[in-house]
Amino acid sequence: MGNACLTSFFVSGTWDHSKLLQSLKAYQNAEKDERMKSNPDLYFNCATVNKYLENYDRALAGFEAAALKDPSLNASEEVEKMVNLLNKLEILLRGHSKSKRLASLASTIGAVNLNSSYKRATLDALSEGLNKAVAVLGKVLLFVKHENITPLSYFLVCDSDQSCFVLSVYGIRNDTIKEGDQLTLLEPHFRNIDFSWKGKVFSRRFYSFFGGEEELKCYQFKSIRVDFLEQVLVNGKALPPHQAIRTSIYAQHKP
Numbered sequence: 001m002g003n004a005c006l007t008s009f010f011v012s013g014t015w016d017h018s019k020l021l022q023s024l025k026a027y028q029n030a031e032k033d034e035r036m037k038s039n040p041d042l043y044f045n046c047a048t049v050n051k052y053l054e055n056y057d058r059a060l061a062g063f064e065a066a067a068l069k070d071p072s073l074n075a076s077e078e079v080e081k082m083v084n085l086l087n088k089l090e091i092l093l094r095g096h097s098k099s100k101r102l103a104s105l106a107s108t109i110g111a112v113n114l115n116s117s118y119k120r121a122t123l124d125a126l127s128e129g130l131n132k133a134v135a136v137l138g139k140v141l142l143f144v145k146h147e148n149i150t151p152l153s154y155f156l157v158c159d160s161d162q163s164c165f166v167l168s169v170y171g172i173r174n175d176t177i178k179e180g181d182q183l184t185l186l187e188p189h190f191r192n193i194d195f196s197w198k199g200k201v202f203s204r205r206f207y208s209f210f211g212g213e214e215e216l217k218c219y220q221f222k223s224i225r226v227d228f229l230e231q232v233l234v235n236g237k238a239l240p241p242h243q244a245i246r247t248s249i250y251a252q253h254k255p
Helices: 002-012 017-031 040-052 056-069 075-096 100-107
Strands: 119-121 134-144 152-159 164-170 182-186 189-197 217-226 232-234
Touching (some): 040 056, 075 134, 075 217, 100 134, 134 164, 182 217
Parallel strands (some): 119 134
Antiparallel strands (some): 134 152, 182 232
């Protein structure tokens, strides 16, 4: 059931939370079965769903469990990629939150014509989860290059209060949103990321999944995700359909 929902999500090429959540529930139910607890594919696929939902802590724990049960899976590589991304986001956010350029960009955020059903808000006014009938305006600080751990594109963005956050957008071409663009984010999904991970030394040079010195790494940042092109206006304009991309990735299953 979990594999079917996960594969259906990817084959459809569109972001469908219901399929992801159905898949996650099926995997979690399977984990309660004593016979399934030794199945590395179960942990790998459940971690994959959590990765796409940006439940980073659960995804890391799941991939680690899968790697320990079956080292031949690429689960340890998934952990490394995710940790590299999280470290990169943290470093970039820390650097840009203190830059002089931030104030300059934030001051150029102009008014846009919004549907009367939307209320303009800054990052600090958002509630955890989906913010219906809300629009957040921001400026793109930069596009975050990563190792394609998800079909999400990541950006660093600031709002008019100079608050920086990570923006993730599902299924768009990398050149769709550029540095300096003004974005209007409609009905954003807000997350306050705050967790610790008992990882290793996380640089590529020293990283070793099954060895090395352990250290506690804490991640704290604010994140907004938008799932559909219709939720993003770039410089006041809607994105054309051809900017969307499809993904085709399937659930892990080793016979």
